[in-house]
Amino acid sequence: MTLTIFFFISLIIAGIQTAIPFLVNRSVIFGVTIPEKHLQNETLLAYKKNYAKLVGLLSIILLAGYALWSLIQTATEEQIVIGGILLEFVIILFSFSLYFYYHGKTLKLKADKQWTGNLKQIRVADLSARSRDEMLPWQVFLLPIIITVGVIGYTLLKYDLLPQQIPTHWGPNGQPDAFTEKTLMSSILMPLTLFVMQLMFLGIHLGTKKSGIKLSGESTEASRQRQLALRKYSSWLMFFVSFLITVLLSFFQLQIIHPDIISATAMFAIPLGFLVIILVSTIVFAVRVGRSDKFTIETTEEKLTDSDDTHWKGGLFYFNKNDPSIFVEKRFGVGWTINFANPIGYLIIFVPLIAILVFSFL
Known part of the structure; x- marks a missing residue:
C-alpha cells in the first residue's frame, strides 16, 4: 500500500508539472510576458509542447521504473518511501531545469523579435x-x-x-x-x-x-x-x-x-x-x-x-x-x-x- 500511495502522489506531481505551461496565465510563457498578438507564435508553442513532452516522457519512464523496482526487488517499506521521495524530487528538479532553459530561450526570442520595443x-x-x-x-x-x-x-x-x-x-x-x-x-x-x-x-x-x-x-x-x-x-x-x-x-x-x-x-x-x-x-x-x-x-x-x-x-x-x-x-x-x-x-x-x-x- 505504501507503493500505491507514493506512486499515486508521484503521478499527480508528474501530471501537474507536465501541464503547467498550459495552466498559467495565457499572456505569460515560461515566466515571460508576451504581447497578445504573439501568443500563437509557432516557436513559443513548440517550446511549450517540447517541455510537456520531455517532462511527460521522463515521468513515465521514472514511474514505470519505480514500480518495477519495488515489485521485482521486493523492496522494504523504508526503501519504497525513500525511492518515492527521490522520484518526486527528480521529476520536480527536471521540470524546473527545463523551465529555466525555456525561460532563457523565451526571453531571447522576445528580445530578438523586439515584441515590446514600441x-x-x-x-x-x-x-x-x-x-x-x-x-x-x-x-x-x-x-x-x-x-x-x-x-x-x-x-x-x-x-x-x-x-x-x-x-x-x-x-x-x-x-x-x-x-x-x-x-x-x-x-x-x-x-x-x-x-x-x-x-x-x-x-x-x-x-x-x-x-x-x-x-x-x-x-x-x-x-x-x-x-x-x-x-x-x-x-x-x-x-x-x-x-x-x-x-x-x-x-x-x-x-x-x-x-x-x-x-x-x-x-x-x-x-x-x-x-x-x-x-x-x-x-x-x-x-x-x-x-x-x-x-x-x-x-x-x-x-x-x-x-x-x-x-x-x-x-x-x-x-x-x-x-x-x-x-x-x-x-x-x-x-x-x-x-x-x-x-x-x-x-x-x-x-x-x-x-x-x-x-x-x-
Missing part, C-alpha cells in the same frame, strides 16, 4: 473588480481554529488518561511509530502546531484578499476573469485544506486520549482518504483556474502593463517595493507567491514555521 506602457485600474470578488470572508477560517482550541481544552481536561508515551508520528499503515515522554507540552503539541498552521492560513487569506487585482492592458476581461477565479477558488481550497487537516489531526489527538475509539483498519484508511481528497481538490483547483481565461478573445490596442518582467527574477521571484500587494499570482504554476519586497509576507509565512520548529524541540 508598445505603450500603461497602468490598468478597475475599481469595479472588487465588487465581483467572491473570496470567502475571513470569519470562516475561525471555524477550524475554534475546533482546535476545543481539542486543546479537552486534552488538558483528560490529561490523566493520556499514555506515558505520546505518539508523535504515524506510519503509512496508520499506526504510531514514534513516541515522546508525556509532558504538558507534548500532550498538546499536535493541536498547538495545528493552531499555528491555522493562523498562517488565515494570514495568507487576509494577505491575498488585500492584494491587488492585476489586469492586463491588452486582455483586460480575460485577466479579470482569471484573477477573480484565482482568488475565489484559492480561498475555497485553502479553507477546505485547513478544515480537513483540522479534522484529521483532531481525530489523531482524540485517538491518543481514547485508543479504542476506532479500529486499526480505519486508522489506515482515514489518512489515505484524506490524501486522495487533497490531491483531487488541488487538481480541480489548477484546472478551474488554468482554464478560466482560455476562451476569452479580445482585440484591443497593443499596450504593455507596467508590471512586466522587470520585477520578476527568473520569472519565479517577485520583487516590487512599490507594489503594496503581499501575494501575487505565480508565473509558473497555479496559485500565489510572495512579493519578496514586502516584509509582511515574510511574517505571515516564516514566523509560524519558526514557531512550529520551536515547539517541536521543547
Whole structure:
C-alpha cells in the first residue's frame, strides 16, 4: 500500500508539472510576458509542447521504473518511501531545469523579435473588480481554529488518561511509530502546531484578499476573469485544506486520549482518504483556474502593463517595493507567491514555521 500511495502522489506531481505551461496565465510563457498578438507564435508553442513532452516522457519512464523496482526487488517499506521521495524530487528538479532553459530561450526570442520595443506602457485600474470578488470572508477560517482550541481544552481536561508515551508520528499503515515522554507540552503539541498552521492560513487569506487585482492592458476581461477565479477558488481550497487537516489531526489527538475509539483498519484508511481528497481538490483547483481565461478573445490596442518582467527574477521571484500587494499570482504554476519586497509576507509565512520548529524541540 505504501507503493500505491507514493506512486499515486508521484503521478499527480508528474501530471501537474507536465501541464503547467498550459495552466498559467495565457499572456505569460515560461515566466515571460508576451504581447497578445504573439501568443500563437509557432516557436513559443513548440517550446511549450517540447517541455510537456520531455517532462511527460521522463515521468513515465521514472514511474514505470519505480514500480518495477519495488515489485521485482521486493523492496522494504523504508526503501519504497525513500525511492518515492527521490522520484518526486527528480521529476520536480527536471521540470524546473527545463523551465529555466525555456525561460532563457523565451526571453531571447522576445528580445530578438523586439515584441515590446514600441508598445505603450500603461497602468490598468478597475475599481469595479472588487465588487465581483467572491473570496470567502475571513470569519470562516475561525471555524477550524475554534475546533482546535476545543481539542486543546479537552486534552488538558483528560490529561490523566493520556499514555506515558505520546505518539508523535504515524506510519503509512496508520499506526504510531514514534513516541515522546508525556509532558504538558507534548500532550498538546499536535493541536498547538495545528493552531499555528491555522493562523498562517488565515494570514495568507487576509494577505491575498488585500492584494491587488492585476489586469492586463491588452486582455483586460480575460485577466479579470482569471484573477477573480484565482482568488475565489484559492480561498475555497485553502479553507477546505485547513478544515480537513483540522479534522484529521483532531481525530489523531482524540485517538491518543481514547485508543479504542476506532479500529486499526480505519486508522489506515482515514489518512489515505484524506490524501486522495487533497490531491483531487488541488487538481480541480489548477484546472478551474488554468482554464478560466482560455476562451476569452479580445482585440484591443497593443499596450504593455507596467508590471512586466522587470520585477520578476527568473520569472519565479517577485520583487516590487512599490507594489503594496503581499501575494501575487505565480508565473509558473497555479496559485500565489510572495512579493519578496514586502516584509509582511515574510511574517505571515516564516514566523509560524519558526514557531512550529520551536515547539517541536521543547
